[in-house]
Amino acid sequence: MHTNSKRFIAHIRAADKQEQYVDEHNDHVADLAAAMAQSYGLANIAKFAGRHHDDGKNTPEFAAYIRAAAEGKKVVRGSVIHSTHGAMLVNELASSKLSPRLTAEMVRTAIMSHHGLRDCLSLDGDAVFAEAAEKVADSYKSVKEVVYHCYGGDLINQEFADACLDIRAMIKSIKSLTKQDKSLGSFQFYLAMFTRLLTSFVIDADRTDTACFEDKRALPQPKALDERRAMWETYLAHYEKELEELTKGKKPSSLDPYRGEISRSCAEFDGGEAGIFRLVVPCGAGKTLAALRYALHTARDYGKERIFYVAPFNSILEQNAAEISRFIGDPDAVLEHHSNIIFNDNESNDKKEEEKRYQLLTENWAQSPVVATTAVQFLNTLFGGKTSNLRRMQALGNSVIILDEIQALPIKVLKLFNGAMNFLATFCKTSVVLCSATQPLLDEVDKYQILPPKSIIADEEKYIKAFRRVKIVDCMTERGYSREDAADFIAGQLAEARSVLAIVNTKRGAREIFKQIRNRLADETPCRIVHLSTNMCPAHRSRVLRQLRAGLEDKESGEKMICISTSLIEAGVDVSFERVVRSLTGLDNIVQAAGRCNRNYETACGIVSIINLRDEQTGRLGYLKEARQATQELLYSIKTSPGRYPGGALSKAAMKEYYARYFYSLFAEMAYPLKFDPEHNLLHLLTSNPSGQRGFEEKYPQERLPDLKQAFREAGKAFSVIEDDGKVDVFIDYDHEAGNRLQKLKAATTLQEKRSALRQLQPYMVQLRENDWIQRQRLALTLEDAGILVLPPGYYDGEYGVDETLDIKMETLIF
Secondary structure, eight states: OOOSSOOOEEEEOTTTOOEEEHHHHHHHHHHHHHHHHGGGTOHHHHHHHHHHTTGGGOSHHHHHHHHHHHTTOOOOTTOSOOSSHHHHHHHHTOOSSHHHHHHHHHHHHHHHTTTSOOOSBOTTOOBHHHHHHHHTHHHHHHHHHHHHHHHOHHHHHHHHHHHHHHHHHHHHHHHHHHHHOGGGOOHHHHHHHHHHHHHHHHHHHHHHHHHHHHTTOOOOOOOOHHHHHHHHHHHHHHHHHHHHHHHHSSOOOTTHHHHHHHHHHHHHOOOOSSEEEEEOOOTTSOHHHHHHHHHHHHHHHHTOSEEEEEESSHHHHHHHHHHHHHHHTOGGGEEEESTTOOOOSOOSHHHHHHHHHHHHHHHHSOSOSEEEEEHHHHHHHHHOSSHHHHHGGGGGTTEEEEEOSGGGSOGGGHHHHHHHHHHHHHHSOOEEEEEOSSOOOGGGSSSSOOOOOEESSSOHHHHHHHTOOEEEEEOOOSSOBOHHHHHHHHHHGGGTOSEEEEEOSOHHHHHHHHHHHHHHHTTSSSEEEEEEOTTSOHHHHHHHHHHHHHHHHOOSSOOEEEEEEOGGGSSSOOOOBSEEEEESOOHHHHHHHHTTBSTTOSSSSEEEEEEOBTTOOOTTSTTHHHHHHHHHHHHHHHHHOGGGSTTGGGSHHHHHHHHHHHHHTTGGGGGOBOSSOTTOBHHHHTTTOHHHHHHHHHHOTTSOOOSOOOOHHHHHHHOOSSOOTTEEEEEOOOSHHHHHHHHHHHHOOSHHHHHHHHHHTGGGEEEEEOOHHHHHHHHTSOTTSOEEEEOOTTSEETTTEEOTTSOOOOEEEEO
8 A cells, every 4th residue: 555655754662763654653543443433333434534634744844843852852742733734635525515525524623633622613703624724735735745645546535435425324313313303402413422523533543553652562452242242241240149149148128129129120121232211219229239230231232342330429439439349340340530549659660550550541441341430520521622531432332321310410511411412322322321319300401302211110109119218397487597596406306316417508507507516515415416518628528427437337325426517428428317407409409318317227217307597608509599499399389289299209299390390490501501601502612603603604705614613622611510610729737648648749759750649639638719818829829830739737627627717828839
């Protein structure tokens, strides 16, 4: 295929200065991308994009740049543009028909975005491609000659024609989905997802080949179907064995037969190769393990590549990732990807190797059969702006994705989420399992509904009844409770119970009620009072939770327990109290709070009391106002016509009505409103980009609009799952270990050591709202310095964490 004309260099290996030619690298990337794209039906277009992604390196300027870099001379990264030439070459092949036009636009977007997302149309209507092409017009002709000389026009034309076939099939399949129901998302949205996926193939193939060349490794080979099936078979056999062991050592409970039935239903349910499924089981019914059983059966039967377990919070994730490892019997197969991963403290080479291996695995998620990650990482993979996020997208196809505690997704991402799940289930051979005791009505929003999920469990009501071990009591008053009233009410519960958990909506409320109760009960019979909030660092919270569990389990001591917490204890934290008091919030949160009550049948029936606090400042807490309103209306309905809600506030009917009331007022908020443009939302940027279109028509009245109008770069920049506006991380010198880790950071010299040391500090960091005293500290930092703020002694309370009422003099570390 290659004749011996002048060959240009793509990479020079650091270790031995060995050179890799551009055509070699492009060919490897073409093959890797095609192999990845095979199961998506996109092998031809992925191959074509891979083949031309680095065409622009065929210039004397790039050769000089890469040589200078290899010799250690100072070069400006990205100063020689190389990602536009291939896009121009591809663009010249397009005719005026839809599929060749669209093929060329998708490929050129993928090529131009392989070092960072680019817009198709900017928000001002700039034609991004045409402007980029102008910049390299001088060198394009010679690049084109080299490429045509290398491959010949016949092959190039043939590969483009094959790529167009993929796109024709893609257009047909998108239309058949959007035609069946207008509210399932738009043609442009699914085009955006396919374009992002194509870019993911190119990025991952490019990075993989470069890393293999640098480390002198062979290119990775995908596991064959039989091999995958055999692997899942092994894990499944181990799972069944663990399940048997589990029942042997345990005290029998009247709920065991139900748990067994739920688990068996998950094993026997066959939803086919792909689809969207719903697993609705009450708290305490063994949801995660039941979902894993479904996933293992599906993975084996349909030869899936991977199983993903996605949870909203690190606390649930770590607990369940350990469970999953134990049940499949192969800890090395489970990749935990979240911010709390910390490697052992010994500075040995083994540790560095282990850390390097972890970095490699998290880069593309493709080497691990089971990935346990957070909802933030998962959603960033689908919508985030960083190349590292985008690179992982290729791993999501032909897999089973378990989404746990689905009710915890932020409102603003719901329509994007629904569209992405439809994309994975319809076009990517993926089974998506939505797990929760409280399922939001994602298939009943106005636009961008999720495909109607099929239920894995046939008779959900039966289990809701069987697991009912609490009742919800409305104790709200017309005027609401002051902090003093609330403290009295909570402490009063101890007259009839040994343990009480009170959950309020704000950190300030938790701290003040905690102080009130502590002062009130100081001289009482033995009673332990603890406080939990995110003003305490994770190491502190873990310690309190351990003591709490030990206290709750020690029935002999006669010591009573009260815990005052913010909502952080609600989802997935395995504790059980006889009574729970919850300040008014959304019904989904109330049901989660009820899951912390009478979990182990300490009493015949646990009581969850709902109170309304008078002066809770909840303005910053998203849509809490709407959620509370919907709950209040629903509780009133239950009071006035109880017959409509068999099972009261915990019934399926109540939950359905709550979501209808709550969601209905927020449809507009679910499309991710943009802060910088109140008229438009993120869905606009990923579909028709109206402001970009307007700008384009003004600037280029004679030109034809591109078929892809997406502002991918702007959308990626605007997207963040958790608003961290005005939050900063502050280090807490909590204990001896914290001090040691801080010293390690101060002593670190290389970037790698600093990164490692910074990650070791995670358990000792608290996120605080940016206020005046933190801003004063920030101003002392210059931009180049990564600053870490250290809380001075005296501002951290052993019971409730950071005391923001004191005026703080910060120490700032600069490294």
